[in-house]
Amino acid sequence: MTVSSSGGPNDALAESQWRRCPFTGRWVVMAQVRAGRPMDFARPAVRRDGAFCPFCGGNEEFTTAELAARRDPATPANAPGWRVRALPNKYPAVLSHVDGTINDHALFVSRPGVGVHEVFVESPEHFTSSSQLSAEQFADVLWIYRQRLCDVRRDARLRYGLVFKNVGALSGASLEHLHSQLLATPMLPATISDELASGASYYQRQRRCLFCDVIAAELAAGERIVATTDEWVAFCPYASRFSWETWILPRQHQSDFTCLTDGQLGSLGSFLRQILGQVEATLPLVSYNYLLHTSPFDTLALEHYHWHLEILPRVTSVAGFEWGAGFAINTLSPEKAADMLRQAP
Numbered sequence: 353m354t355v356s357s358s359g360g361p362n363d364a365l366a367e368s369q370w371r372r373c374p375f376t377g378r379w380v381v382m383a384q385v386r387a388g389r390p391m392d393f394a395r396p397a398v399r400r401d402g403a404f405c406p407f408c409g410g411n412e413e414f415t416t417a418e419l420a421a422r423r424d425p426a427t428p429a430n431a432p433g434w435r436v437r438a439l440p441n442k443y444p445a446v447l448s449h450v451d452g453t454i455n456d457h458a459l460f461v462s463r464p465g466v467g468v469h470e471v472f473v474e475s476p477e478h479f480t481s482s483s484q485l486s487a488e489q490f491a492d493v494l495w496i497y498r499q500r501l502c503d504v505r506r507d508a509r510l511r512y513g514l515v516f517k518n519v520g521a522l523s524g525a526s527l528e529h530l531h532s533q534l535l536a537t538p539m540l541p542a543t544i545s546d547e548l549a550s551g552a553s554y555y556q557r558q559r560r561c562l563f564c565d566v567i568a569a570e571l572a573a574g575e576r577i578v579a580t581t582d583e584w585v586a587f588c589p590y591a592s593r594f595s596w597e598t599w600i601l602p603r604q605h606q607s608d609f610t611c612l613t614d615g616q617l618g619s620l621g622s623f624l625r626q627i628l629g630q631v632e633a634t635l636p637l638v639s640y641n642y643l644l645h646t647s648p649f650d651t652l653a654l655e656h657y658h659w660h661l662e663i664l665p666r667v668t669s670v671a672g673f674e675w676g677a678g679f680a681i682n683t684l685s686p687e688k689a690a691d692m693l694r695q696a697p
Contacts, residue, residue, distance in 0.1 A: 373591035374566055376546040380591040381681045407529040409476025416440045420499050422492050436492040437473045438500050444469035445535060468504050468536040472496050480528045482628040490621030497644065500534055502610050505649040510536045512544060512648050520639025522666040540648060548657055555656035563658030564605050576686050578693045584623045588686035595684035596635060600627060600661040607654040609646035630696040631663060639666040
């Protein structure tokens with residue numbers, strides 16, 4: 353069996369093809385023929401503008417008290433002069449003040465909703481698209497991710513912190529002002545567990561990092577690469593779940609995002625701004641999520657894991673087959689998606 357440069361055996365993509373994700377083991381259907389199906393239910397991309405916004409500079413009294421911020425010298429907390437703020441979520445999914453004891457019933461296991469839920473307001477200006485942020489503002493946002501993850505991991509009850517961002521109504525965002533969130537939990541998310549297990553299994557067999565080997569293979573093939581620098585690489589994954597799904601990874605092995613230096617945060621901010629700008633140029637007003645996957649709180653440096661950012665445009669809806677089977681259906685190949693993103697201004 354021969355392996356093509358695209359990373360799989362006889363990988364010429366026809367109208368339909370199953371692909372397995374090397375990081376989680378999940379299967380994805382690449383079904384480009386479905387892109388031409390009729391659609392009666394039009395849903396235009398509309399974002400509200402002009403309404404009162406509690407996240408805008410000058411409205412600090414309408415938010416919860418800030419936990420951390422980057423602000424101008426001599427300006428007090430909870431007042432103008434900030435560039436990025438971290439706040440307790442006003443409507444949290446989990447609570448930091450509750451006991452985390454597990455009720456270990458034979459069939460119905462439960463525990464109080466212990467955790468941390470925070471919001472990161474990314475600019476005092478009412479920006480609604482990531483491409484409106486400067487590279488320096490992106491570095492500020494990444495800085496507060498690092499700060500809050502380092503702080504929250506000190507809570508011995510918690511095992512993992514997921515940083516995520518929702519942009520646009522279809523992504524789950526409730527406010528259009530650019531913001532991200534942190535939700536820390538006492539257990540590992542299933543996706544992280546799958547990534548860790550796949551990485552550990554591969555490392556046991558090959559004595560190399562799965563993520564590093566995939567990066568090398570993608571750089572060699574080139575067809576799914578969106579952009580690259582000496583430090584960072586962005587590509588559309590081989591088994592993309594979403595059309596235009598894009599991952600960003602450091603080219604050098606690093607498992608823990610909080611180990612990034614200030615200089616690395618600056619260069620990553622510039623690169624992330626470029627990639628999100630290409631996504632938004634290719635898909636104007638698109639809703640999307642991005643997720644930061646990093647190592648668990650209770651681990652040191654891991655040889656088999658690699659932190660990364662996943663950008664997930666929401667151009668289609670999850671329907672019955674996806675919910676029922678657990679398989680994703682993607683109507684655009686990652687090779688075609690990467691080519692379109694590379695051509696974006």
